Amino acid sequence: MKIGLIGLGKMGKNHLRELERNLKVKEIHLYDPFCKDKFKHFFHKNFDDFLAQNLDGAIIATPTHTHLDIALKVFPKIKNVLIEKPLALNVDEILILEQKARENKVRVGVGFCERFNPAILTFKEKLLEDEIISIDIQRISPYPQRINDVGVLSDLSVHDIDLVRFLSQEQILKANIYKSFHHDKFEDEVMISLKLENILASIHDSWNGQCIIRKITLLGKKHTYELDLKNFELFINMQKIPNLYENSPLYAEHEAFFELLQNNGVCKNLASIEDALRVQEILEGV
Numbered sequence: 001m002k003i004g005l006i007g008l009g010k011m012g013k014n015h016l017r018e019l020e021r022n023l024k025v026k027e028i029h030l031y032d033p034f035c036k037d038k039f040k041h042f043f044h045k046n047f048d049d050f051l052a053q054n055l056d057g058a059i060i061a062t063p064t065h066t067h068l069d070i071a072l073k074v075f076p077k078i079k080n081v082l083i084e085k086p087l088a089l090n091v092d093e094i095l096i097l098e099q100k101a102r103e104n105k106v107r108v109g110v111g112f113c114e115r116f117n118p119a120i121l122t123f124k125e126k127l128l129e130d131e132i133i134s135i136d137i138q139r140i141s142p143y144p145q146r147i148n149d150v151g152v153l154s155d156l157s158v159h160d161i162d163l164v165r166f167l168s169q170e171q172i173l174k175a176n177i178y179k180s181f182h183h184d185k186f187e188d189e190v191m192i193s194l195k196l197e198n199i200l201a202s203i204h205d206s207w208n209g210q211c212i213i214r215k216i217t218l219l220g221k222k223h224t225y226e227l228d229l230k231n232f233e234l235f236i237n238m239q240k241i242p243n244l245y246e247n248s249p250l251y252a253e254h255e256a257f258f259e260l261l262q263n264n265g266v267c268k269n270l271a272s273i274e275d276a277l278r279v280q281e282i283l284e285g286v
Contacts, residue, residue: 003025003059006031006061009032009062015250018248019059022254029041031043055077059081060082072100083108086158090284094276094277108273109260112166130223135218139206140214141211152206153190161194162276172194173197189206
């Protein structure tokens with residue numbers, strides 16, 4: 001396959017590393033007008049030249065505020081596109097993306113890569129024997145200097161709201177979001193409480209930590225589950241459970257994206273525009 005990658009910041013380089021490991025990828029074409037690094041792959045200085053490469057798929061890993069504009073240029077030329085989270089800045093932009101993808105018959109995946117965390121995937125299989133009562137998520141890290149166009153809600157909470165939906169397979173009926181500001185103009189501390197059909201959920205996301213914490217505690221009717229997303233570990237009743245999956249979340253997400261473009265839009269676990277829209281509606285109180 002010939003895959004294009006737009007954006008070579010931190011997340012873009014993470015994508016590139018995993019693409020290089022994947023034997024399905026025969027050619028990688030890159031575009032980033034601001035990147036001065038040297039690469040062994042095809043590096044295009046002209047965007048039209050990049051779009052003319054007859055690519056099987058493209059990944060958009062640029063800052064959030066550029067996603068809509070870039071996607072609208074990509075859709076007429078490339079029919080399989082993976083866009084990093086958050087998909088866009090707001091609901092209105094997501095609706096435009098959804099409409100233009102439909103008009104151009106483009107299959108779009110959204111980069112909620114935590115769906116592919118080995119601990120999450122292993123838990124999903126173990127949960128077949130149990131039923132969730134409540135979910136508590138903590139995602140805490142130091143302040144990320146690289147992000148300057150969104151706050152902690154769009155950077156971190158989108159992952160966790162999506163995970164609540166993905167793990168529960170239920171709709172969120174009510175959400176309360178509490179946030180505070182300690183850096184610049186964007187929120188950096190949030191507490192979210194969610195009411196689902198049969199489940200209660202809470203989320204604590206922060207850029208004020210001195211270390212990285214990514215943990216989920218789930219109470220089931222039969223067992224208590226703890227997931228360490230940072231170290232890809234699952235514990236059931238405090239006993240560590242061997243992972244059923246070994247690939248990194250991003251590598252597994254790419255595999256799902258390749259499945260999307262090879263199987264006429266049928267793909268297991270990869271987030272869709274609709275998933276991103278449901279998350280953004282929660283953030284905006286729609």
